[in-house]
Amino acid sequence: MPTGRLRWFASRVWDSGHVGEDNTWAAPTAADAIDAEVRVPGSKSITNRAFVLAALSAGKTLVREPLDSRDARLMLSALDVLGAASTATTDGVLLEPMTGGTGEVRVALGNAGTVARFTPPLATLGSRTVHFDGDPAIRRRPVAPLLHALRALGADIDDGGRGAAPFTVRGHGGLDGGRVDLDSSASSQFLSALLLSAPAFTRGVTVRLKGEAPSEPHIAMTLDMLRRFGAEPERDGPEFHVPPATLALDTYTVEPDLSSAAPFVVAPLLAGGRVRVSGWPAETTQPGDWLRDLVRELGGEAVLDAEGLTVTGGGTVPGADLDLHAVGELTPVIAALLCFAEGPSEIRGVAHLRGHETDRLAALATELSALGGDVTETDDGLRIRPAPLHGGTFHTYDDHRLVMAGAVLGLRIADVVVENPATVGKTYPEFVADWERVLHQG
């Protein structure tokens, strides 16, 4: 485990001074138009891919400006257990190549989808017996199609017939790889998991997708990062091919997390004023980059320059009909935003959110309705009609993005009490402190 300069994630939440001892947070309202700048922490998705690819590389890799959060730490711990040691440096984490090893070890998954999906293929490469388990919530999240595909590629996996965590991977010194069909409709992470480890499989991998995978930008991110580490992935429609390769990269610098930026980006649309998110990349595969289009569709301005993204809003938003299949992780914040829209809204294409940190469609419909919202679940999303909202407790179901959604609600509603704000430490330990600073800057 890295030590030293990495911060302990939970302390940042408690440091904010406004989180109650009972782990509740009175989300601040926006008294005036906002005028603020924020720098959000590193991308979870990029950080955890960079850690995996670094572990698979032939030499040491410095991952600069990585996310330091629960999910990132779980990934480093998992890699450590699997034989890839890491140390903290002044500006990042230095990873050693993964070494072989024997014996019985345990990987803690927490509720991190990236750890639960990206590390089982790595376990096939060594000779350890690796037990995987985590929070109660991770036992409910889908993983069976990935385990099925790994078995078809030669892996020895025991899931007790559950098709879910806990499960055990018995490594036999490598994986044959080859051609496999995969149903990745419940999570794009199944596909990313196979592709990320494929350079180390004896025959690489050729994956043919059955059904449509969500989160297309995350798939593009996987292909892009494989290339940067020296692999040569190819894609032909639903077919993906990654030949065996020796990976190597001295340094990888992580972009800010544009999905963590979502509540800050939408804030001026509801409060009026301006927010600048510094360090917004000019080019990126992150799904959060789509927020620039959303802001414009909802009547705001989004200007990207060398300093970052500046969003200006007028304090009112129209209703919207949005297919979020490709950018599902943005749903909680967008649903909260649309509760204040002047017309009816619909969010579609996100049935797979029922298998996220919690059943996000049920959680959002329940919690937004409890505060007076007119929000109903559909088969694949949410229907939101204008309704006057009021204060109350906003439960977060151990879901970091529900804390962010609660913050957005608080902009316009007095007395929104967000329950368990510390759970935001999954991806953004400093969120509460940053949010309060942004609201008090104007």
Ligand SMILES: O=C(O)C1=C[C@@H](OP(=O)(O)O)[C@@H](O)[C@H](O)C1
């Ligand atoms: O590959 C990744 O880093 C992710 C892919 C997406 O998962 P799903 O495709 O399961 O939605 C996204 O929601 C998650 O937050 C991160």
Ligand SMILES: C=C(OP(=O)(O)O)C(=O)O
């Ligand atoms: C779905 C998410 O996370 P995970 O990486 O655990 O899948 C998310 O961050 O919205």
